[in-house]
Amino acid sequence: MAGVKLFGCWYSPFSRRVEMALKLKGVEYEYIEEDLSNKSPLLLKYNPIYKKVPVLLHNDKPIAESSVIIEYIDETWEGPSILPKDPYERAMARFWVKFIDEKCAVAMWKACSSSGEEGEKAKEEAAQLLKFLEEELKDKKFFGGDNIGLVDISANFIGYWFGIVQELKGLELLTKEKYPNFCEWVDEYINNNFVKENLPLKDKMIEIFKALA
Numbered sequence: 001m002a003g004v005k006l007f008g009c010w011y012s013p014f015s016r017r018v019e020m021a022l023k024l025k026g027v028e029y030e031y032i033e034e035d036l037s038n039k040s041p042l043l044l045k046y047n048p049i050y051k052k053v054p055v056l057l058h059n060d061k062p063i064a065e066s067s068v069i070i071e072y073i074d075e076t077w078e079g080p081s082i083l084p085k086d087p088y089e090r091a092m093a094r095f096w097v098k099f100i101d102e103k104c105a106v107a108m109w110k111a112c113s114s115s116g117e118e119g120e121k122a123k124e125e126a127a128q129l130l131k132f133l134e135e136e137l138k139d140k141k142f143f144g145g146d147n148i149g150l151v152d153i154s155a156n157f158i159g160y161w162f163g164i165v166q167e168l169k170g171l172e173l174l175t176k177e178k179y180p181n182f183c184e185w186v187d188e189y190i191n192n193n194f195v196k197e198n199l200p201l202k203d204k205m206i207e208i209f210k211a212l213a
């Protein structure tokens, strides 16, 4: 369909979520890379409230916030469903994305970036929160069941980005011993051919993490 543009940033897990959703649906789009230290006037115009990537522009109408964009993509284009069809399952998928974004990823990022007592507290909190995801994956290959769905796409930060930061910082928060189901999901996810093609290269991620630090 004509007129699809994505304002993104290559190392942003949120941008990558949207790219994955577009690619899962087979939507052709123009990608516009943003420099987050010098945001373009167009990004500020299309996302004046948050001023963040990703922003999807469809037929000149902007949509911001990765979860909102992914739901829009799922409802607008044919192709494999990203959200479950069943209303209860859909609600639960939204619940887990909210949990990942507002609780889990926040605590995990804090665990990596704080030190001292604050860092220890964040590690403890992240460890507790990860147990919920571990339990959720008890009998499943993906959060979406047999196929990758909304929650898998949204857990990309924990599955890929966090692993690299953890390695760089020498942390042992997310390990096979403590979270076997979750780590199995990580293996399945990052080695899935479709996902692999849509993740930034590890070496480039290491460079950018070092530069941002």
Ligand SMILES: N[C@@H](CCC(=O)N[C@@H](CS)C(=O)NCC(=O)O)C(=O)O
Pocket: 009, 011, 012, 013, 014, 036, 051, 052, 053, 054, 064, 065, 066, 067
């Ligand atoms: N809740 C937003 C988060 C997006 C976000 O944090 N984007 C970051 C890049 S990873 C950004 O644009 N940061 C620029 C800034 O904060 O100034 C979403 O889900 O889209």
